Amino acid sequence: MGKVVLVTGVARQLGGRFVRRVQREPDVDRVIAVDAVPPEHDLGDAEFVRADIRQPMIAKVLAQHSVDTVVHMDVSGTPLGSGGRTQVKETNVIGTMQLLGACQKAPTIRRLVVKSTTSVYGSAPRDPAVFTESMPAKALPSGGFAKDAVEVEGYVRGFARRRPDVAVAVLRFxxxxxxxxxTPLAEFFALPILPTVFGYDPRLQFVHEDDVTAVLVLAALEARRGTLNSGTFNIAGDGVLLLSQTARRLGKPTVPVLLPAVTWLGQMLRTAGITDFSREQIRLLTHGRVVETRQMRETLGFEPTYTTAEAFHDFARSRGPGLLPPQRLASAVDRLAAALPADVDDHV
Known part of the structure; x- marks a missing residue:
C-alpha cells in the first residue's frame, strides 16, 4: 500500500504545483486535494474535496480516506479571491487549529509537513547577521502573516508533543x-517604480517555487524510508541579494522614502489595491533577513537547484523588461560609483 497524502491550500498556484508533482511519486497511492474553493488549475489525478479547514468536516475527510500524510500548505500571506486580511488570518490560525485537532484524533496519521516562513524571525535593526533555526526573534512580529506563522508553529509544537508517534516537519521558506x-514581495517587485527606505539597502534571500515543491515532496515521503528526522528547517537558495541589486536586475528605478513616510505610502498602496505593502514587509525592506540552511542540507539532505540570484533572475525574466535596460542601469551605477571620491565612505 502506498501513501495517502492530503494537501491543503490546493486552490493556490503553489498548492496545485505540489499536488501535480507528488502524485507522480511511486510511493504515493492517492492524493486528496482540499480547499474551500475549487481550483482554477488542473490537479491531475488527485481527488478534490471542497472543504474549509476551519470547519470540523476536515476530520471526516481524514477518516474517510485513511490519510497517513498531511501536507499543510494553506498558510499564506495573501487572500484568495475577494477575501481580506480577516479571512486570511482565520484560515491560517483557526484553520490550522482545526486541522491539527483532526489529525490528533486520526489514528492513521504518521506524517505532518507544515509550510511556514522565515518571517517568524522578524526583521529588526539588532538582528544577527544570520538566523539559525534555534534562534528566537529579537522582536516578535506584531501582526500580519508573520504573526500568524508564529502562532501556527506554536500549535504545531503542541501537536507534536501530544502525538509523538507522528513525524512532524516545519519548513520555513x-x-x-x-x-x-x-506573494506580497512578488507584487512589490511588479511595481513600475520600487519605493525603498531612505538610507537602507537590506539583504534578501529567495527560494524558487520549483525548489519549494521539491523539498515538500522530500519532506512528505522520506520519513517512510527512515531517512528524515522531524524538526524545523530553514529553506532558502544560496547567497543573498541587496535590494538595490534586485532593482537593477529588474531594470526599475527606485524612489527612496524617509522611514516615517513609508507606513503612509504602504497604506496608500493597500487602499488602492496595488500591493499588500504591510508593516512586516516594510521592516523586511528596511532591515532584511538572512537565514542559515545547514540543517536543510545535513538533515533533510536537500540541495536547492536555484541560488538566491538564480531564483530572482528566473522571476525577473518572466516579468519582462522594466523601464530601464538592466545592463545599462547597472553600468550607469558602476560609473557613478567609480566617479565618487575615494574617501566618500569616511563621510557617510
Missing part, C-alpha cells in the same frame, strides 16, 4: 519567487 509567484 525564505521569500518564494518564480514565474508563477503570487
Amino acid at each position: 525564505a521569500n518564494i519567487l518564480g514565474p508563477n509567484a503570487d
Whole structure:
C-alpha cells in the first residue's frame, strides 16, 4: 500500500504545483486535494474535496480516506479571491487549529509537513547577521502573516508533543519567487517604480517555487524510508541579494522614502489595491533577513537547484523588461560609483 497524502491550500498556484508533482511519486497511492474553493488549475489525478479547514468536516475527510500524510500548505500571506486580511488570518490560525485537532484524533496519521516562513524571525535593526533555526526573534512580529506563522508553529509544537508517534516537519521558506509567484514581495517587485527606505539597502534571500515543491515532496515521503528526522528547517537558495541589486536586475528605478513616510505610502498602496505593502514587509525592506540552511542540507539532505540570484533572475525574466535596460542601469551605477571620491565612505 502506498501513501495517502492530503494537501491543503490546493486552490493556490503553489498548492496545485505540489499536488501535480507528488502524485507522480511511486510511493504515493492517492492524493486528496482540499480547499474551500475549487481550483482554477488542473490537479491531475488527485481527488478534490471542497472543504474549509476551519470547519470540523476536515476530520471526516481524514477518516474517510485513511490519510497517513498531511501536507499543510494553506498558510499564506495573501487572500484568495475577494477575501481580506480577516479571512486570511482565520484560515491560517483557526484553520490550522482545526486541522491539527483532526489529525490528533486520526489514528492513521504518521506524517505532518507544515509550510511556514522565515518571517517568524522578524526583521529588526539588532538582528544577527544570520538566523539559525534555534534562534528566537529579537522582536516578535506584531501582526500580519508573520504573526500568524508564529502562532501556527506554536500549535504545531503542541501537536507534536501530544502525538509523538507522528513525524512532524516545519519548513520555513525564505521569500518564494518564480514565474508563477503570487506573494506580497512578488507584487512589490511588479511595481513600475520600487519605493525603498531612505538610507537602507537590506539583504534578501529567495527560494524558487520549483525548489519549494521539491523539498515538500522530500519532506512528505522520506520519513517512510527512515531517512528524515522531524524538526524545523530553514529553506532558502544560496547567497543573498541587496535590494538595490534586485532593482537593477529588474531594470526599475527606485524612489527612496524617509522611514516615517513609508507606513503612509504602504497604506496608500493597500487602499488602492496595488500591493499588500504591510508593516512586516516594510521592516523586511528596511532591515532584511538572512537565514542559515545547514540543517536543510545535513538533515533533510536537500540541495536547492536555484541560488538566491538564480531564483530572482528566473522571476525577473518572466516579468519582462522594466523601464530601464538592466545592463545599462547597472553600468550607469558602476560609473557613478567609480566617479565618487575615494574617501566618500569616511563621510557617510
